[in-house]
Amino acid sequence: xxxxxxxxxxxxxxxxxxxxxxxxxxxxxxxxxxxxxxxxxxxxxxxxxxxxxxxxxxxxxxxxxxxxxxxxxxxxxxxxxxxxxxxxxxxxxxxxxxxxxxxxxxxxxxxxxxxxxxxxxxxxxxxxxxxxxxxxxxxxxxxxxxxxxxxxxxxxxxxxxxxxxxxxxxxxxxxxxxxxxxxxxxxxxxxxxxxxxxxxxxxxxxxxxxxxxxxxxxxxxxxxxxxxxxxxxxxxxxxxxxxxxxxxxxxxxxxxxxxxxxxxxxxxxxxxxxxxxxxxxxxxxxxxxxxxxxxxxxxxxxxxxxxxxxxxxxxxxxxxxxxxxxxxxxxxxxxxxxxxxxxxxxxxxxxxxxxxxxxxxxxxxxxxxxxxxxxxxxxxxxxxxxxxxxxxxxxxxxxxxxxxxxxxxxxxxxxxxxxxxxxxx
Numbered sequence: 001x002x003x004x005x006x007x008x009x010x011x012x013x014x015x016x017x018x019x020x021x022x023x024x025x026x027x028x029x030x031x032x033x034x035x036x037x038x039x040x041x042x043x044x045x046x047x048x049x050x051x052x053x054x055x056x057x058x059x060x061x062x063x064x065x066x067x068x069x070x071x072x073x074x075x076x077x078x079x080x081x082x083x084x085x086x087x088x089x090x091x092x093x094x095x096x097x098x099x100x101x102x103x104x105x106x107x108x109x110x111x112x113x114x115x116x117x118x119x120x121x122x123x124x125x126x127x128x129x130x131x132x133x134x135x136x137x138x139x140x141x142x143x144x145x146x147x148x149x150x151x152x153x154x155x156x157x158x159x160x161x162x163x164x165x166x167x168x169x170x171x172x173x174x175x176x177x178x179x180x181x182x183x184x185x186x187x188x189x190x191x192x193x194x195x196x197x198x199x200x201x202x203x204x205x206x207x208x209x210x211x212x213x214x215x216x217x218x219x220x221x222x223x224x225x226x227x228x229x230x231x232x233x234x235x236x237x238x239x240x241x242x243x244x245x246x247x248x249x250x251x252x253x254x255x256x257x258x259x260x261x262x263x264x265x266x267x268x269x270x271x272x273x274x275x276x277x278x279x280x281x282x283x284x285x286x287x288x289x290x291x292x293x294x295x296x297x298x299x300x301x302x303x304x305x306x307x308x309x310x311x312x313x314x315x316x317x318x319x320x321x322x323x324x325x326x327x328x329x330x331x332x333x334x335x336x337x338x339x340x341x342x343x344x345x346x347x348x349x350x351x352x353x354x355x356x357x358x359x360x361x362x363x364x365x366x367x368x369x370x371x372x373x374x375x376x377x378x379x380x381x382x383x384x385x386x387x388x389x390x391x392x393x394x395x396x397x398x399x400x401x402x403x404x405x406x407x408x409x410x411x412x413x414x415x416x417x418x419x420x421x422x423x424x425x
Contacts, residue, residue, distance in 0.1 A: 115145040125372040140221040142275035151181040155273035155331035165216040169331030175204035228255040230262045237264035244277025244335040249284040266421040270327045276334030286342045288317040295383040296342045324349040325417040333357035341382035351395040360388025
């Protein structure tokens with residue numbers, strides 16, 4: 001595996017010599033895995049981080065002023081604030097000149113109207129670097145900006161404080177510890193949510209039109225990856241993916257070997273609530289199904305850079321005679337959408353469930369010397385050219401799983417997948 005950083009999704013950038021560090025982030029929109037780190041990453045092995053959006057780090061940025069831009073209004077505002085501002089009980093302490101520069105950069109990033117293009121001041125940038133070094137205390141859920149432009153739970157990870165406290169995929173987070181989230185970026189939200197083990201964070205969420213208060217006690221998070229099972233009565237083998245970690249490919253290969261040992265010719269891949277992970281893992285797993293050279297996903301730079309097409313290695317492992325169903329829902333994002341979209345477009349799998357989250361943008365993390373700037377530079381396209389960020393993937397067979405189903409322990413989506421594989425329709 002190459003040296004890749006898989007966070008929401010990002011270009012390899014191997015052709016760009018200015019990259020300080022080649023990174024590949026394949027997972028969800030500025031999806032943020034709130035287990036104590038800003039970018040949703042966990043330290044791993046070579047290709048060494050787990051993430052939820054592609055982010056690459058590089059230097060060599062130009063500091064040459066753009067002489068075509070009139071900055072007179074900016075300097076008028078700077079000087080006015082510098083000479084006229086008076087501290088009050090409602091204001092914070094007087095910012096330093098450097099803090100004002102950081103604030104200006106933050107406002108510049110916000111002006112682009114993209115929730116994933118954000119500036120991280122030095123303190124937050126350091127937190128980000130600490131996170132990818134292995135600080136894993138938090139609540140254990142993925143958050144992002146949902147279809148209604150609200151801070152949304154993409155998925156609580158299995159057996160984490162968030163799941164145990166009752167957080168669910170699709171919950172719209174309205175307040176965090178009493179702070180309204182309207183207009184809040186995912187990075188700002190993570191700063192409020194994260195914290196040391198044993199401390200509490202209070203959420204007010206909207207679920208199916210109902211306001212709910214949920215309190216979560218932070219803890220050390222162990223990110224789950226894969227579980228598998230064989231049902232001899234139906235002949236169906238099920239692989240449940242919780243995240244695309246650095247070990248996901250190896251664990252998938254082990255599950256496939258077990259599937260072949262069992263003689264199963266019907267497979268369910270459950271990607272519900274899977275917020276993503278390594279791009280390399282998604283491509284490697286798709287390669288178990290697709291012929292060598294088949295497109296898995298394209299990074300579309302819209303003419304700013306040559307597009308990058310990630311292709312199947314043709315590793316094999318799952319024969320064409322195996323019937324495949326993939327379960328998706330609004331908690332399936334980024335790397336999950338890449339795998340599901342590739343197999344759907346190749347007519348290699350039938351998608352059942354509800355529309356996926358739709359995290360299909362690619363971010364680069366730029367080191368500005370003090371802070372860092374995350375910039376959306378591209379979008380993910382499925383092999384047929386569908387933009388994942390344009391509303392997510394549409395299932396071939398739409399089946400809802402309501403709150404009532406969830407509370408009663410019913411799973412109509414899984415039941416429909418079993419029915420489809422048994423009856424062929």
